[in-house]
Amino acid sequence: MNTLISIFPYAIGFTIPLLTAALGGLYSERSGVVNIALEGLMVIGSFVSAVIIHDLYPYLGSTSLWIGLLGAMIAGIAFSMLHAVASINLKANQVISGTAINMIAGALTVFLARTITGSGNIHIQMGFIPTDIPLLSKIPIIGPMFFTKTYATTWVMLAVLIISYFLLYKTPFGLRLRACGEHPQTADAAGVNVYTMRYIAVGISGALAGLAGAIILVTYSSEFNGNVAGLGFLALAALIFGQWKPLGILGSTFFFGFAATIANVSQVVPEFKNIPGFILKAFPYVVTLAALMIFSKSSQAPRAAGEPYDQGKR
């Protein structure tokens, strides 16, 4: 039990970038645009923040980390606009334009990284330092689980999650955005500009995906190496597993984060020694497959997700 509690902080650290990316996917898909470019946008975010932090850290210290995160969001927005133009205005197949971004992102960043630094890797001097929250970390059980070794980005992202929940379910903006993903023609008839809403949603999605890539860099990895280890695709799976709902995503990403962490550290934890490593490593993916099969009948997917909006079609 103590072991499980003690790996909580690391599991949370691993979960946050996944949650951020999945939340990005949520905005986009809720507005009716499938965004499988999350992976590519994360790579872009990771790259841009690495360059910014690498260059600014000697002058600004840890302030540069926040600037790096901001830069990653802006780069994410810029790149997601390619996806937005293709899939909203040009009515292209959204899966194809997403795939294109995934391919561009990997190639472009490695090319730029090699041009800038002479290699595909960009090392940052220092990331965020995990800290214990005063007082709260002293609470038995809950303290060591949630309030020790926390990254600043974790709290920022939890705040973003709560804001997203209110934004999507308690504001007119959220209602309009969801309406665009369910039945855009009706939304249009009610006076909502579907194109604008979808642009905004894809932009938010790009910002969050870029941020997710940057969070990986400033928390556990500290080195940009041309990919984000498939977390973008895992975030998509988590989005489906979480049934396109903010709290569902929180649950599904944490499930992935926790399972992956157990698989990673199982070797040094005597309690897990008897379980073969490959079973632990395959576990989250097997559960996802099973869950997708079970949920596929009662899927809560936005009805218009993946369909370009055509005003002439009723």
Added chain:
Amino acid sequence: MKGKILLVALLVAAVLFVGCTKKAEQPTASLKVGMVTDAGTIDDKSFNQGTWEGIVRAANELKIENKYLKPTGTTVSDYVKEISNLYDAGYRFIVTPGFKFETAIFEAQTKYTDAKFVLIDGTPHAGDYKSVVGPNTVSIFFAEHESGFIAGVAAALQIKEGEMGFIGGMEIPPVQKFNWGFQQGVAYANQNYGTNIVMKPENVVYQGSFDNVAAGQQLAAKMFDKGVQAIFCAAGGVGVGAINEAKARATAGKKVWIIGVDVDQYAEGIYDGTNSIILTSAMKRIDVAAFDMIKAELEGKFPGGQTLIFDAKNDGVGIPANNPNLSPEVVAKVNEVFAKLKAGEITVSDQQGNLIK
């Protein structure tokens, strides 16, 4: 129509003639040394970088021409393609780092008999692991166990008392030998210098890859949580994660250390401008190997057909010349031990025996 055909004929002729002039220019005075990189970048702080540094040093000191090509993938055909590209560009001395080149070099050494090949950390074979070092190839190995041994002695002497751990990448011979040598080094210090370092079986792990940064960070975090003070990482990108975790802890005021691998990793572990969490590094002097072979070629003494072992005796392994985190007394003792290793008074086993994993 006729005009078009004429134009095409002219173009073809032009291409042919250009080709001819190029060929005529080829035999230049200086040696052209090419390198094909393994997976990873030229500054991977490991094999690629070490090899390249040796070649660059040779370019500066011995006036050779140098170039490296990075294959698009990591299959044999990707490697052979880049070797052919180098050959076609006139590079007749080709250095390749890593065991993944074994089959590619086997193909190349028979195909390009007038070129010389240096294969670091591997031996050419046709895919059946029957070693065939061609007369134009030299195969180089390192005594990783001796490197791990001396780093183990140094780390144990500096830490004196407590627990240490090991994180390896894949469970393959070079990584295993580092691990076994390190354990023997720690045991040697415990026996002969009165240190009291414990290595628990659960703290000796192979992550299973060389690129899972997150797993490296989490493994290191868990080990440090359990009271491990220093971790020897022979794990590529997994080690990057471990170094990151150690830096975060050191910044928070904890005393934790990482022992680096392959090259001097001191600079990577710097966390507050000057201090580094890299205690020392178990080095393979890959740069020395690459440089020596180029030098031998220029002197006409290229040891073609041989398999060379770089170990303590020829300074092919060891710890860095500068170790700011080791006290002068420790460095003095380590030098004593290294001298004994060189003289053959100490032998380090490259087998598991009764060691952990």
